Amino acid sequence: MKEFVLGMSGVEWALFGAALAAIGGGIGSAIGITTVSSAATGIISEDADKFGKLLPLSAMPGTQGIYGFITALLVLIFFGFFDGVPDLSATEGMRIFYACLPVAALCMVSGIYQGATAVGSAGMVARRDEDAGKSLIFPALVETYAVLSLIVTVLMLITLSG
Amino acid sequence: MSYGTAIRDPLRYGFAVGRVRVLETKLLKRSHFERLLAAADFEEQHKILSETVYGAYLEGAKRVDDVERALERVLGDLHREFLCSANLPAEIAELFGLRDDYEEVRGLLKAQAHDVSPAELLGGTGASSVADLVAGKLPSPLAAVYQRLRAVVSDGEGNVRADMVDMVVDRDLHERIRALADKSHNRFVQQMASVFIDLANVRVFVRTRLKGLTVTDARDYLLEGGSISLKQLLSLYRLPLEEAAARLVAYGPLRGVDPEALVDTERLDVVSDAIVAKITSQARMVAVGPEPVVAYVLARRAEVAMVRTLLIGKLAGVSTEVLRVRLRDVVA
Numbered sequence: 001m002k003e004f005v006l007g008m009s010g011v012e013w014a015l016f017g018a019a020l021a022a023i024g025g026g027i028g029s030a031i032g033i034t035t036v037s038s039a040a041t042g043i044i045s046e047d048a049d050k051f052g053k054l055l056p057l058s059a060m061p062g063t064q065g066i067y068g069f070i071t072a073l074l075v076l077i078f079f080g081f082f083d084g085v086p087d088l089s090a091t092e093g094m095r096i097f098y099a100c101l102p103v104a105a106l107c108m109v110s111g112i113y114q115g116a117t118a119v120g121s122a123g124m125v126a127r128r129d130e131d132a133g134k135s136l137i138f139p140a141l142v143e144t145y146a147v148l149s150l151i152v153t154v155l156m157l158i159t160l161s162g
Numbered sequence: 163m164s165y166g167t168a169i170r171d172p173l174r175y176g177f178a179v180g181r182v183r184v185l186e187t188k189l190l191k192r193s194h195f196e197r198l199l200a201a202a203d204f205e206e207q208h209k210i211l212s213e214t215v216y217g218a219y220l221e222g223a224k225r226v227d228d229v230e231r232a233l234e235r236v237l238g239d240l241h242r243e244f245l246c247s248a249n250l251p252a253e254i255a256e257l258f259g260l261r262d263d264y265e266e267v268r269g270l271l272k273a274q275a276h277d278v279s280p281a282e283l284l285g286g287t288g289a290s291s292v293a294d295l296v297a298g299k300l301p302s303p304l305a306a307v308y309q310r311l312r313a314v315v316s317d318g319e320g321n322v323r324a325d326m327v328d329m330v331v332d333r334d335l336h337e338r339i340r341a342l343a344d345k346s347h348n349r350f351v352q353q354m355a356s357v358f359i360d361l362a363n364v365r366v367f368v369r370t371r372l373k374g375l376t377v378t379d380a381r382d383y384l385l386e387g388g389s390i391s392l393k394q395l396l397s398l399y400r401l402p403l404e405e406a407a408a409r410l411v412a413y414g415p416l417r418g419v420d421p422e423a424l425v426d427t428e429r430l431d432v433v434s435d436a437i438v439a440k441i442t443s444q445a446r447m448v449a450v451g452p453e454p455v456v457a458y459v460l461a462r463r464a465e466v467a468m469v470r471t472l473l474i475g476k477l478a479g480v481s482t483e484v485l486r487v488r489l490r491d492v493v494a
Contacts, residue, residue: 035172039450042180042248050184112169119172119179120449126183 003090010093011085017093017100018075021153024104025068028111032061035115036122043126053125053132057118060139064111067150071103074154078161092160099156106149114142171451178248179450182458185244186446188215190465195489198472199482207473216469229473233466237262240462254351254452257342258459264335267308268327271315275324307334329383336362340387350445350453354460357415357441359388361434364410367395368425371403389414415441429487432471435464 003010040054075096080086088096121135194214201207204224211220219232245258273279300308311334315326336359343355363384370380377399384392390413398406407421415437416424423429442460445453468489475485 031169035169035176035450038172038176039180039183042177042182043184044180045177046181046184116172116450119176122180123183123449123454126180127187 005090010088010090013093014096017097018072020104021071021100022068025064025107028108029062029065032111032115036118039119039122061111061114064107064146102149103153107146110146114139178455182454204476253342253345268331271327275322336385356389359385439464
C-alpha cells in the first residue's frame with residue numbers, strides 16, 4: 001500500500017512509534033538508575049552493609065526501560081513484523097505511533113523523577129535500617145503512572161491489532 | 163523540582179549526598195553535648211568522646227595544645243577524606259577548602275609580621291601540610307594568593323604590617339567566596355556566601371566599635387555583598403554599641419539573635435556558628451543538591467567549635483554556667 005503521511009509510510013510510522021517507546025523508556029531508566037545509584041554508591045562507600053537494602057531502590061527506575069521494550073515488542077508481534085514487512089497504510093501506521101506515545105513520554109519522565117525520589121528514599125535507608133521497607137513506597141508511587149501508561153498503550157495496540 | 167534540576171543535581175551531588183546521609187548519623191547529638199557539659203572534668207569528657215568519632219583523635223590528649231591539635235586533625239580529615247573525595251563540582255569543593263587555605267595564608271603573614279616560626283601559627287587544616295607551608299612549598303593557586311596579599315600588606319621596605327593582615331585576608335577571602343558562589347549558579351550557595359559576609363561584617367563592626375575606630379576607618383574593613391548593606395551598617399555605627407546591636411538583630415540572618423551576644427566578643431563566634439547552623443538546618447531536608455552537603459560540612463565545623471569550647475573550657479576551669487550559655491547559643 002503506497003500511502004505516505006509527512007513523507008513516511010505506514011510501516012515507518014509503526015516502527016517509529018515502537019522505537020520511540022523503547023528509546024523514551026530507556027532514557028528515563030538510564031537517567032533514573034544513574035541518579036539513585038550515585039547516591040547509593042555514596043552511602044555504600046561509608047556503610048557497605050546497606051548494599052542489599054539499596055539495591056531494590058537502585059533497580060526500581062529500570063522498569064520504565066522494560067515497559068518501552070515490551071511496547072516495541074508488542075508492535076512487532078501484533079502487526080506481523082516477524083513474518084516479513086507488513087502491509088500497513090500510513091493512517092494505520094500513525095495510529096500505532098500514537099498508541100506508543102504514552103509509554104514513550106511518560107516512561108521517560110517518570111523514570112527520571114523516580115530516580116530523584118529514590119535518592120530521598122536512599123537517604124532514609126542511610127539513617128535508619130528499619131525504614132528500608134517504607135523507603136520503597138514513595139518511588140513506587142511514581143511507578144504507578146508508568147504502569148498506567150503501559151496499560152493504555154497495550155489496550156490501544158490490542159484494539160488496533162483486532 | 164524542574165526537569166533540568168531533577169537530572170543535573172543528582173548527577174553532580176548524588177554521591178556526596180549519599181555519603182552525607184551516613185556521616186550525618188555520626189554527628190554528636192544534643193545529649194552528647196549535655197553530657198560533656200555535665201562532666202566533672204576533662205577525663206570524663208574524654209571518656210564520653212571515646213564512644214564517638216572524636217575518640218581516635220583525642221587519644222592521649224591531656225592539655226589544651228593536645229586538644230587543639232586533635233581538633234585541627236578532625237577538620238583536616240573533613241577536608242581530605244570528605245571534600246576531596248566526594249566528587250563535588252570544583253567550585254563547591256574549593257569553596258569549602260578556601261577558608262582553611264586562607265587561614266594558612268593568614269598564619270604565614272602573621273608569622274612574618276611578628277617574626278615567629280610559621281609552625282606556631284599554622285593549623286594544618288588546609289590542602290597543604292604544615293611542613294610544606296613552613297618550607298614555603300605552597301600549591302600554585304595558594305602561592306599566587308599569598309604573593310598577592312603579601313604585596314598588599316607590606317610597607318615600602320617589604321615588612322609585613324601586622325595590623326593589615328586580618329583586614330586584607332578577610333576581604334580577599336570573602337571576595338573569592340562570593341565569586342565562587344556566583345559561579346556555582348546555586349541560590350542556596352549564594353545565600354550562604356551572603357551570610358558569611360554579613361557575619362564577617364558584624365565581627366568587624368563590633369571589634370572596630372570596641373576599639374573606638376571612627377566610621378571612616380571602619381568602612382575600610384567592611385565588605386560589600388552581604389544581605390545587610392554597608393549603608394545600613396554605617397548608619398548604625400554612630401549609635402552606642404548596645405543600641406546598634408539591638409537594631410542589628412532586626413536585619414538579615416541576625417534576626418532573633420540575643421543582642422547581648424553580639425556585643426560580647428567571646429560569644430560572637432559561637433553565635434555566628436549558631437546562625438549558620440540555623441540556616442543550614444532546613445537545607446538538610448533537601449533530598450539532593452548542594453544544600454545537604456553544605457549543611458553537613460558547616461554542621462561538622464560548628465560541632466568541632468563546640469567540642470573545642472567545652473573541652474578547653476573545662477581544662478581552663480571555665481564554669482559550667484558560662485559553658486551552658488555558649489552551648490545554648492549553638493544547640494538551641
